[in-house]
Amino acid sequence: MSNQVREIIETKRPLSRHWVGDGFPVRTLFSYDAGAANTSPFLLFDYAGPHLFEPTHGQRGVGQHPHRGFETVTIVYDGEVAHKDSTGQGGVIGPGDVQWMTAAGGIIHEEFHSPAFAKTGGPFRMVQLWVNLPAKAKMSQPGYQGITKADIPEVALPEGAGTARVIAGEFRGSKGPARTATPINLWDVRLTAGADVTFDLPEGHTAMIAVLAGHVTIGSQGFGEAEIARLARTGGGVRVKADGDALLLVLTGEPIAEPVVGYGPFVMNTQAEIRQAVDDFNSGRFGQIAPA
Protein backbone atom coordinates (compact mmCIF):
# COMPACT_ATOMS: atom_id res chain seq x y z
CA MET A 1 0.00 0.00 0.00
CA SER A 2 1.18 3.46 -0.83
CA ASN A 3 1.97 5.69 2.13
CA GLN A 4 1.02 8.72 0.06
CA VAL A 5 -2.33 10.32 0.76
CA ARG A 6 -4.68 11.72 -1.84
CA GLU A 7 -5.46 15.37 -1.66
CA ILE A 8 -9.01 16.63 -1.42
CA ILE A 9 -9.58 18.79 -4.51
CA GLU A 10 -13.10 19.96 -3.81
CA THR A 11 -15.79 19.77 -1.16
CA LYS A 12 -19.40 19.89 -2.26
CA ARG A 13 -22.40 20.67 -0.07
CA PRO A 14 -25.89 20.86 -1.57
CA LEU A 15 -27.76 24.09 -0.94
CA SER A 16 -31.32 22.86 -0.95
CA ARG A 17 -33.72 20.01 -1.53
CA HIS A 18 -36.04 19.74 -4.50
CA TRP A 19 -38.71 17.21 -5.37
CA VAL A 20 -38.39 14.87 -8.34
CA GLY A 21 -42.05 14.15 -9.08
CA ASP A 22 -43.85 13.84 -5.74
CA GLY A 23 -41.86 10.79 -4.58
CA PHE A 24 -38.23 11.81 -4.29
CA PRO A 25 -37.01 14.67 -2.05
CA VAL A 26 -33.57 15.09 -3.57
CA ARG A 27 -30.35 16.82 -2.72
CA THR A 28 -28.05 17.00 -5.76
CA LEU A 29 -24.53 16.37 -4.47
CA PHE A 30 -22.99 17.13 -7.85
CA SER A 31 -24.07 17.70 -11.42
CA TYR A 32 -22.19 17.88 -14.72
CA ASP A 33 -23.57 21.44 -15.13
CA ALA A 34 -20.76 22.54 -12.83
CA GLY A 35 -17.97 20.99 -14.93
CA ALA A 36 -18.39 17.57 -16.51
CA ALA A 37 -14.66 16.92 -16.88
CA ASN A 38 -14.06 17.01 -13.11
CA THR A 39 -16.50 14.25 -12.18
CA SER A 40 -16.35 12.17 -15.39
CA PRO A 41 -17.53 9.44 -15.96
CA PHE A 42 -20.13 10.40 -13.32
CA LEU A 43 -22.68 13.00 -14.43
CA LEU A 44 -25.02 13.47 -11.50
CA PHE A 45 -25.50 12.36 -7.90
CA ASP A 46 -29.00 12.72 -6.48
CA TYR A 47 -29.51 11.76 -2.83
CA ALA A 48 -33.20 11.21 -2.08
CA GLY A 49 -34.15 11.28 1.58
CA PRO A 50 -33.84 10.29 4.29
CA HIS A 51 -37.53 11.10 4.45
CA LEU A 52 -40.48 9.65 6.35
CA PHE A 53 -43.49 9.09 4.08
CA GLU A 54 -47.03 8.79 5.39
CA PRO A 55 -49.18 5.99 3.94
CA THR A 56 -50.84 7.03 0.66
CA HIS A 57 -53.58 5.59 -1.56
CA GLY A 58 -51.82 6.41 -4.85
CA GLN A 59 -48.14 5.76 -5.60
CA ARG A 60 -45.84 8.76 -5.32
CA GLY A 61 -43.07 9.10 -7.87
CA VAL A 62 -42.33 10.29 -11.36
CA GLY A 63 -44.27 9.24 -14.47
CA GLN A 64 -43.09 8.34 -17.95
CA HIS A 65 -40.00 10.20 -19.14
CA PRO A 66 -37.14 9.45 -21.57
CA HIS A 67 -33.37 9.10 -21.22
CA ARG A 68 -30.63 8.82 -23.85
CA GLY A 69 -26.85 8.64 -23.86
CA PHE A 70 -26.00 7.40 -20.35
CA GLU A 71 -26.90 5.02 -17.51
CA THR A 72 -28.95 5.55 -14.36
CA VAL A 73 -27.90 3.64 -11.26
CA THR A 74 -30.47 3.46 -8.48
CA ILE A 75 -29.39 2.26 -5.04
CA VAL A 76 -32.17 1.76 -2.50
CA TYR A 77 -31.38 1.91 1.23
CA ASP A 78 -34.87 2.26 2.75
CA GLY A 79 -38.27 1.93 1.09
CA GLU A 80 -39.11 0.41 -2.28
CA VAL A 81 -39.07 1.75 -5.84
CA ALA A 82 -41.14 0.21 -8.64
CA HIS A 83 -39.76 0.57 -12.15
CA LYS A 84 -41.20 -0.06 -15.60
CA ASP A 85 -39.63 0.74 -18.98
CA SER A 86 -40.10 0.66 -22.73
CA THR A 87 -37.86 -2.40 -23.20
CA GLY A 88 -40.39 -4.44 -21.20
CA GLN A 89 -38.24 -4.57 -18.06
CA GLY A 90 -39.64 -3.80 -14.66
CA GLY A 91 -39.62 -4.74 -11.03
CA VAL A 92 -39.37 -3.60 -7.44
CA ILE A 93 -36.04 -2.40 -6.06
CA GLY A 94 -35.90 -2.86 -2.29
CA PRO A 95 -33.37 -2.14 0.47
CA GLY A 96 -29.91 -3.35 -0.55
CA ASP A 97 -30.90 -3.76 -4.22
CA VAL A 98 -29.43 -1.83 -7.14
CA GLN A 99 -30.83 -1.14 -10.58
CA TRP A 100 -28.29 -0.41 -13.30
CA MET A 101 -30.25 0.88 -16.28
CA THR A 102 -28.50 1.56 -19.57
CA ALA A 103 -30.58 4.13 -21.42
CA ALA A 104 -28.06 4.21 -24.30
CA GLY A 105 -29.95 4.85 -27.58
CA GLY A 106 -33.19 5.60 -25.80
CA ILE A 107 -35.54 4.39 -23.10
CA ILE A 108 -38.78 5.58 -21.54
CA HIS A 109 -39.39 4.65 -17.93
CA GLU A 110 -41.36 5.51 -14.82
CA GLU A 111 -40.19 5.45 -11.21
CA PHE A 112 -42.72 5.18 -8.39
CA HIS A 113 -42.86 4.01 -4.80
CA SER A 114 -43.92 0.35 -4.85
CA PRO A 115 -47.60 -0.32 -4.08
CA ALA A 116 -46.61 -2.05 -0.80
CA PHE A 117 -44.43 0.85 0.36
CA ALA A 118 -47.04 3.44 -0.66
CA LYS A 119 -49.58 1.60 1.47
CA THR A 120 -47.47 1.36 4.64
CA GLY A 121 -45.30 4.46 4.26
CA GLY A 122 -42.12 4.60 6.30
CA PRO A 123 -38.50 5.71 6.00
CA PHE A 124 -37.16 6.27 2.49
CA ARG A 125 -33.56 6.68 1.35
CA MET A 126 -32.17 6.23 -2.15
CA VAL A 127 -29.32 7.35 -4.39
CA GLN A 128 -29.54 7.82 -8.13
CA LEU A 129 -26.34 8.26 -10.07
CA TRP A 130 -26.09 9.16 -13.73
CA VAL A 131 -23.06 7.49 -15.32
CA ASN A 132 -21.90 8.63 -18.74
CA LEU A 133 -21.36 6.31 -21.69
CA PRO A 134 -18.49 6.75 -24.15
CA ALA A 135 -19.56 8.13 -27.56
CA LYS A 136 -19.32 4.71 -29.17
CA ALA A 137 -21.91 3.27 -26.73
CA LYS A 138 -24.36 6.19 -26.53
CA MET A 139 -26.61 4.88 -29.30
CA SER A 140 -26.34 1.17 -28.49
CA GLN A 141 -29.26 -1.02 -27.37
CA PRO A 142 -30.75 -0.10 -23.99
CA GLY A 143 -30.27 -2.60 -21.18
CA TYR A 144 -31.19 -3.31 -17.59
CA GLN A 145 -29.38 -5.04 -14.76
CA GLY A 146 -31.55 -5.81 -11.78
CA ILE A 147 -29.01 -6.50 -9.05
CA THR A 148 -30.41 -7.90 -5.82
CA LYS A 149 -28.94 -7.58 -2.35
CA ALA A 150 -27.89 -11.25 -2.48
CA ASP A 151 -25.85 -10.63 -5.68
CA ILE A 152 -23.62 -8.04 -4.00
CA PRO A 153 -20.58 -9.35 -2.10
CA GLU A 154 -19.97 -7.83 1.33
CA VAL A 155 -16.39 -7.47 2.53
CA ALA A 156 -15.72 -7.17 6.26
CA LEU A 157 -13.23 -4.44 7.09
CA PRO A 158 -10.46 -5.37 9.56
CA GLU A 159 -10.84 -4.80 13.31
CA GLY A 160 -14.62 -4.55 13.16
CA ALA A 161 -14.36 -1.24 11.28
CA GLY A 162 -17.45 -2.04 9.21
CA THR A 163 -18.32 -3.47 5.81
CA ALA A 164 -18.03 -2.64 2.12
CA ARG A 165 -20.57 -3.96 -0.38
CA VAL A 166 -19.05 -4.17 -3.84
CA ILE A 167 -21.67 -3.05 -6.36
CA ALA A 168 -19.25 -2.50 -9.24
CA GLY A 169 -15.54 -2.99 -9.76
CA GLU A 170 -13.40 -4.66 -7.15
CA PHE A 171 -12.64 -4.20 -3.48
CA ARG A 172 -9.85 -6.18 -1.72
CA GLY A 173 -10.26 -9.12 -4.11
CA SER A 174 -14.08 -9.20 -4.24
CA LYS A 175 -15.72 -8.33 -7.55
CA GLY A 176 -19.03 -6.53 -7.91
CA PRO A 177 -21.82 -7.87 -10.16
CA ALA A 178 -22.53 -4.73 -12.24
CA ARG A 179 -21.33 -4.72 -15.84
CA THR A 180 -20.00 -1.26 -16.67
CA ALA A 181 -19.12 0.37 -20.01
CA THR A 182 -15.90 1.87 -18.62
CA PRO A 183 -13.85 0.96 -15.51
CA ILE A 184 -15.83 1.95 -12.40
CA ASN A 185 -15.78 1.10 -8.70
CA LEU A 186 -18.89 1.60 -6.59
CA TRP A 187 -18.69 0.62 -2.92
CA ASP A 188 -21.51 0.89 -0.36
CA VAL A 189 -19.54 1.37 2.86
CA ARG A 190 -20.73 1.28 6.47
CA LEU A 191 -18.23 2.31 9.14
CA THR A 192 -18.56 1.77 12.86
CA ALA A 193 -17.74 4.50 15.35
CA GLY A 194 -13.98 4.87 15.71
CA ALA A 195 -13.16 3.11 12.43
CA ASP A 196 -9.88 4.17 10.81
CA VAL A 197 -9.68 2.75 7.29
CA THR A 198 -7.46 3.42 4.29
CA PHE A 199 -9.12 2.80 0.93
CA ASP A 200 -6.79 2.06 -1.95
CA LEU A 201 -7.99 3.84 -5.08
CA PRO A 202 -6.96 3.19 -8.70
CA GLU A 203 -4.46 5.67 -10.13
CA GLY A 204 -5.96 7.92 -12.80
CA HIS A 205 -9.57 7.48 -11.69
CA THR A 206 -11.91 10.26 -10.67
CA ALA A 207 -12.52 9.46 -6.99
CA MET A 208 -15.25 10.73 -4.69
CA ILE A 209 -16.55 9.85 -1.24
CA ALA A 210 -20.13 10.80 -0.43
CA VAL A 211 -21.29 10.81 3.19
CA LEU A 212 -24.93 9.71 3.36
CA ALA A 213 -25.18 9.50 7.14
CA GLY A 214 -22.92 10.19 10.10
CA HIS A 215 -19.73 12.19 10.24
CA VAL A 216 -16.23 11.23 9.08
CA THR A 217 -12.80 12.76 8.76
CA ILE A 218 -11.23 12.35 5.32
CA GLY A 219 -7.57 13.23 5.41
CA SER A 220 -7.78 16.07 7.94
CA GLN A 221 -11.16 17.49 6.91
CA GLY A 222 -14.57 16.77 8.44
CA PHE A 223 -17.57 15.72 6.36
CA GLY A 224 -21.21 15.29 7.40
CA GLU A 225 -24.46 14.12 5.86
CA ALA A 226 -24.90 14.85 2.14
CA GLU A 227 -21.38 16.20 1.77
CA ILE A 228 -18.95 14.84 -0.79
CA ALA A 229 -15.16 14.91 -1.13
CA ARG A 230 -13.66 14.89 -4.60
CA LEU A 231 -10.12 13.59 -4.44
CA ALA A 232 -7.09 13.95 -6.68
CA ARG A 233 -6.81 11.41 -9.52
CA THR A 234 -3.41 10.26 -8.32
CA GLY A 235 -1.64 9.88 -5.01
CA GLY A 236 -2.43 6.49 -3.50
CA GLY A 237 -5.12 5.76 -0.94
CA VAL A 238 -7.40 7.82 1.22
CA ARG A 239 -7.73 7.57 4.99
CA VAL A 240 -11.21 7.81 6.47
CA LYS A 241 -11.96 7.99 10.19
CA ALA A 242 -15.52 7.60 11.48
CA ASP A 243 -16.52 9.85 14.37
CA GLY A 244 -19.69 7.76 14.79
CA ASP A 245 -21.45 5.11 12.72
CA ALA A 246 -21.39 6.31 9.12
CA LEU A 247 -22.81 5.40 5.73
CA LEU A 248 -20.67 6.25 2.69
CA LEU A 249 -20.71 5.72 -1.04
CA VAL A 250 -17.28 5.52 -2.63
CA LEU A 251 -17.15 6.15 -6.38
CA THR A 252 -14.16 5.85 -8.67
CA GLY A 253 -14.07 5.80 -12.47
CA GLU A 254 -11.79 6.25 -15.44
CA PRO A 255 -12.60 9.67 -16.92
CA ILE A 256 -14.17 9.74 -20.40
CA ALA A 257 -12.27 12.45 -22.30
CA GLU A 258 -15.10 13.51 -24.61
CA PRO A 259 -17.33 16.59 -24.79
CA VAL A 260 -20.54 16.49 -22.74
CA VAL A 261 -23.65 18.26 -24.00
CA GLY A 262 -26.78 17.69 -21.94
CA TYR A 263 -30.38 18.80 -22.11
CA GLY A 264 -32.84 17.54 -19.49
CA PRO A 265 -32.90 13.73 -19.69
CA PHE A 266 -30.47 13.52 -22.64
CA VAL A 267 -26.66 13.59 -22.37
CA MET A 268 -24.77 13.43 -25.66
CA ASN A 269 -21.54 14.80 -27.19
CA THR A 270 -22.89 17.53 -29.50
CA GLN A 271 -25.83 19.95 -29.84
CA ALA A 272 -26.84 18.22 -33.08
CA GLU A 273 -27.20 14.92 -31.18
CA ILE A 274 -29.36 16.67 -28.57
CA ARG A 275 -31.64 18.08 -31.31
CA GLN A 276 -31.85 14.57 -32.76
CA ALA A 277 -32.79 13.13 -29.34
CA VAL A 278 -35.59 15.69 -28.88
CA ASP A 279 -36.82 15.03 -32.41
CA ASP A 280 -36.69 11.22 -31.98
CA PHE A 281 -38.57 11.44 -28.68
CA ASN A 282 -41.23 13.78 -30.08
CA SER A 283 -41.66 11.43 -33.07
CA GLY A 284 -42.26 8.41 -30.81
CA ARG A 285 -38.98 6.70 -31.73
CA PHE A 286 -38.17 5.91 -28.07
CA GLY A 287 -40.92 3.27 -28.02
CA GLN A 288 -43.44 3.08 -25.22
CA ILE A 289 -44.20 1.34 -21.96
CA ALA A 290 -46.51 -1.60 -22.60
CA PRO A 291 -49.84 -1.21 -20.83
CA ALA A 292 -50.24 -3.42 -17.75
Ligand code: MN
Ligand atom coordinates in the same frame (compact mmCIF):
# COMPACT_ATOMS: atom_id res chain seq x y z
MN1 MN B 1 -35.46 8.55 -14.92
